[in-house]
Amino acid sequence: MRVATAAYPVERLESIEAWEEKLSSWVSRGAEGGADLLVFPEYAALEAALAAQPPTEGTEVWERAGRDTAAFALETARRLAVAHGVHLLTGSGPWDEGGRTVNRCHLIAPDGTAGAVDKQILTPWERRETRLAPGRNLALFDTALGRIGVLICYDAEFPLLARALNCDLLLIPSCTDAATGAARVRNAARARALEGRCITVMAATVGEVAGCEFLDRNTGRAGLYAPPDRGFPPDGVLADGAVDLPGWVQAEVATAMLAALRGEAEVDIPAHWRESEVRAAADPRRLLAPTT
Template structure:
């Protein structure tokens, strides 16, 4: 199959029809390149804050509510596009108010038949928990699709190996990593995390970032990243583990062909067998770590 990862710029759009036209152009471009799985970034939905006007977009709390207000229309748009082009699409994540006091950061997964499900971010960054007060979601899911078993690690979640390990243990072959980072260091952390998860899980990871400045919305004002698709650096894969990667901060799709058969072969007959040997860590850690003083 072909996977497409978006390096996605946030625009101050005048109305929902302009947003719908933009998403439609992006989906059509990927579909024309024969992509079957499209991945949009974390907090890409925040561009909808502009629909409330400049004062709303500038207010980080009001922006959350404005974006969430359009959830039904966003869902209908993505369902239409996924059905029209027979695609699977991970929509850009955004705030979802679920009856609790604070919103979660939710990415919705669409297939040709409609909404497949969603994944909420599990671990909040300092900005999300200390200033934005975004709540963590209730747990992890693995989606069993015609394209393979797919899990979602939203940005910071990719930096925590046990989350990915739980998904791999549940059968995940592809891990989608939508991201939104405002510094080179932040982008690098997610990139390293995504690559490490591909190594440990002997799977494919897909990083899709926001890119460029959006100074009209302080919550997502600076965006740095490159879209990429990673695999384990093993037999049959690129030596670097990088299947495809865009130039830094360059909007557009980055695509790569991915073989589920190769993922299975790597887990069974790779040069190393990280998935098989994972449990040996528990054996090695059954003896407490010693502290040895020197000098």
């Protein structure tokens, strides 16, 4: 299979029709490159709200605008996934869940079937500046491409969430405003690939949008990562985009490569999780007395 992940340039477009045309162009280019799976980043769905909402400020305004355009954005992405016969992870954005606003994206299959994924652990900024609520459950998808899990940005920095998914492909849509945040998510993506014997796929927003606190500054890169093990590149990097360079980053992920994760790897970290838990639960031996 071929996987394409986006370093997606967010911007304020002049109309909702212009946003539709932009998304259609991006999906077309990704599909024409032979991709079976397209991955968009965190908060990219807010671009539809930017086109529908006059310039303003305030996270509550953008949460409301995001909720108002969320269903339309999903249906647009669904139509494009069906038309091009691809799996597609939508950009995430505010979504109304029974009176709670969550940060939600959807994985869409080529037949138009869509499943929701919510961010589980909010960042300090989201807790302080927004009214977003954490998701209630992780989501795991059994697809023709393999078992796919999704962890939205900050969620990828928590190993137990990835461990619970136990997936073949772990998609990590991200949105970070500083080089430190971008590095944390990329490092997390590479660590999750190592620990989980899976392929991780990171998408990122790039660019600046004045007047929208969610997307005012964006820096990052797209990339695909594997365990540094038999059958993969020695450093585990399948593909890495340049920092802040918009475009699709693509890589082939062969079925044989995924099989190697399960039966032919040099190390088997998931098989030894329990053993590490036992060791961690024991009190460490103190070999050297502290000096005064």
